Amino acid sequence: MLATLVLLGAALAVIVYVLQPKQTQLPKGTQLPSGPPGKPLVGNLLDIPPKHSWFQFLEWSKKYGPLYSLNLAGQKHVIISTEDIANDLLRERGNLYSSRMKLPMATELLSRNLRPLLLPYGDTWRNGRKLMHNLANVSVATTYEPMQEEESIRAVRDLLRAPEKYETWFERYSAGLILRLAYSKPVVTGEEPFVRDVLAVVHTVERVASPGAYLVDTFPILMYLPYWLAPFKREGARLHNAEITLFRNLLDEGVKVGQTQPGAENFCTTWHQNREAYDLSNDHVAYVIGTLFEAGAGTTASAMASFMLAMTLHPAEFAKMQQEIDKVVGADRVPSFSDMAQLSRVRAVVKEVLRWRPVTAGGLPHMLVKDDTYEMPDGRSVFLEAGTAFHPVQWSIHREAKLYPKPDEFRPERWLDPGWPTYREPLTKFPNLQNFSAFGFGRRICPGLNIAERSLYILASRVAWSCEISYQKTAAGDDIVPPSYDYVSGFNVQPKPFPFALKPRQQRAKVVEREYQKAWGSGDSKTS
Numbered sequence: 001m002l003a004t005l006v007l008l009g010a011a012l013a014v015i016v017y018v019l020q021p022k023q024t025q026l027p028k029g030t031q032l033p034s035g036p037p038g039k040p041l042v043g044n045l046l047d048i049p050p051k052h053s054w055f056q057f058l059e060w061s062k063k064y065g066p067l068y069s070l071n072l073a074g075q076k077h078v079i080i081s082t083e084d085i086a087n088d089l090l091r092e093r094g095n096l097y098s099s100r101m102k103l104p105m106a107t108e109l110l111s112r113n114l115r116p117l118l119l120p121y122g123d124t125w126r127n128g129r130k131l132m133h134n135l136a137n138v139s140v141a142t143t144y145e146p147m148q149e150e151e152s153i154r155a156v157r158d159l160l161r162a163p164e165k166y167e168t169w170f171e172r173y174s175a176g177l178i179l180r181l182a183y184s185k186p187v188v189t190g191e192e193p194f195v196r197d198v199l200a201v202v203h204t205v206e207r208v209a210s211p212g213a214y215l216v217d218t219f220p221i222l223m224y225l226p227y228w229l230a231p232f233k234r235e236g237a238r239l240h241n242a243e244i245t246l247f248r249n250l251l252d253e254g255v256k257v258g259q260t261q262p263g264a265e266n267f268c269t270t271w272h273q274n275r276e277a278y279d280l281s282n283d284h285v286a287y288v289i290g291t292l293f294e295a296g297a298g299t300t301a302s303a304m305a306s307f308m309l310a311m312t313l314h315p316a317e318f319a320k321m322q323q324e325i326d327k328v329v330g331a332d333r334v335p336s337f338s339d340m341a342q343l344s345r346v347r348a349v350v351k352e353v354l355r356w357r358p359v360t361a362g363g364l365p366h367m368l369v370k371d372d373t374y375e376m377p378d379g380r381s382v383f384l385e386a387g388t389a390f391h392p393v394q395w396s397i398h399r400e401a402k403l404y405p406k407p408d409e410f411r412p413e414r415w416l417d418p419g420w421p422t423y424r425e426p427l428t429k430f431p432n433l434q435n436f437s438a439f440g441f442g443r444r445i446c447p448g449l450n451i452a453e454r455s456l457y458i459l460a461s462r463v464a465w466s467c468e469i470s471y472q473k474t475a476a477g478d479d480i481v482p483p484s485y486d487y488v489s490g491f492n493v494q495p496k497p498f499p500f501a502l503k504p505r506q507q508r509a510k511v512v513e514r515e516y517q518k519a520w521g522s523g524d525s526k527t528s
């Protein structure tokens with residue numbers, strides 16, 4: 001008992017010491033970034049709304065400029081609100097700005113320093129990233145297109161049959177694609193036990209890694225507590241065992257498919273056939289492949305839900321997209337990847353959806369590893385301290401009026417018409433999602449971008465080719481206009497379920513059915 005009291009007393013003393021504001025030694029001619037004044041000890045912690053914090057970040061940027069600082073109970077944070085500054089720091093100085101925040105509970109106890117998304121910048125991260133690159137670079141991603149065509153025709157067919165279940169079809173589309181690519185595991189209903197297990201892992205990491213969930217993340221000194229005095233350590237061990245067991249089993253199964261079915265390929269077989277080329281333990285590989293799902297499935301499905309909302313609210317834009325598709329593709333077949341160079345408006349609509357309603361609206365923070373100075377656009381030189389978390393807030397970056405005039409309006413033509421600052425030629429290539437801020441910045445940019453880009457283009461074009469979307473009506477015949485922003489809270493954001501009416505375009509349901517039968521037969525199941 002005495003030992004416990006002494007330990008708690010010592011922890012409290014350290015906590016008070018850590019929270020005291022420290023005097024930073026500024027290099028000559030520099031100043032600290034400005035920011036909203038904080039309260040003693042907690043700083044700005046209580047000023048940040050628990051939900052949709054990006055609205056507040058945008059408001060502050062109007063007062064404190066495109067780069068400003070916040071103090072959250074002693075931890076320094078810098079908010080970046082323009083693309084230029086995000087690129088200057090996170091991309092051009094990538095050797096300094098590519099680490100992640102220390103989250104002892106999520107990174108160490110839950111993931112044992114193996115989860116790519118949370119890893120600090122260094123060799124462990126780099127080795128895993130090399131494998132991810134080899135699984136998802138542009139030329140490899142092109143070979144996944146036939147599978148994306150199969151999965152998207154199934155999603156469209158089910159959307160036509162039961163439009164009210166649109167979230168289920170988009171989730172199954174993105175989850176089904178990644179699980180097939182990664183392990184050759186087919187997803188038929190989305191209710192399979194292994195899908196539920198993987199989803200449980202995703203929910204766990206979202207909960208464990210969310211800010212403020214565990215005291216040890218704010219006060220890492222608590223990691224020194226012995227196991228018997230630290231329930232969070234026991235919880236971490238239990239959760240880690242559950243996820244590593246799942247990831248190891250999936251990896252074993254994936255490798256086995258390659259050995260028992262000649263010609264079958266998946267992420268596990270690709271690694272296994274060439275495993276000497278990677279400096280990776282089996283558990284690290286199990287995490288690299290296992291966590292592609294958590295980073296890739298929800299994000300793609302969320303983007304598709306925002307696409308449906310955008311199309312419901314902007315019928316004229318949807319009609320223009322359909323006109324382009326009809327001209328290029330005609331009425332007898334569904335769009336395919338070979339049409340994409342001609343479908344610049346489809347690409348523009350998808351890009352505009354990700355600008356207007358970014359999936360990771362708050363951005364993923366990068367941590368600075370060494371003190372730095374930066375000359376601001378207004379000529380001030382600011383001192384940026386090692387250990388600070390830099391948040392490229394996409395909500396603000398995508399609303400910078402200089403780059404995106406009329407930022408709150410959904411305007412695909414900003415990518416198609418030379419009168420807008422974001423226009424680029426040739427339209428057979430631009431717009432595209434390469435290096436787009438919605439996918440992050442610099443060395444940590446989303447490694448799944450090439451897969452996501454193709455998943456969104458093909459499904460969005462097929463929805464537009466086959467469906468009519470309009471407002472639902474009240475009994476009195478009035479339009480039911482869904483709210484433009486009624487989004488779930490959390491890390492990946494998407495609109496809460498909203499009403500819309502959807503029916504097949506004339507004669508198109510039978511083409512969809514024919515393509516579906518060609519791809520899936522009557523089995524509705526694939527192994528590779």
Ligand code: HEM
Pocket residue numbers: 116117118129132136178291292293295296297299300303359360363364365366438439440441442443444445446447448449451452
């Ligand atoms: C619309 C779909 C997607 C969006 C909007 C998106 C967005 C992002 C963003 C903003 C980041 C953080 C980048 C940074 O720190 O600067 C990220 C990281 C990541 N994404 Fe995606 N992503 C999508 C789809 C995917 C897919 C399909 C995969 C996998 C197949 C994937 C795998 C990952 C991984 C593994 C990371 C962590 C990278 C690292 O920390 O080194 N993402 N993504």
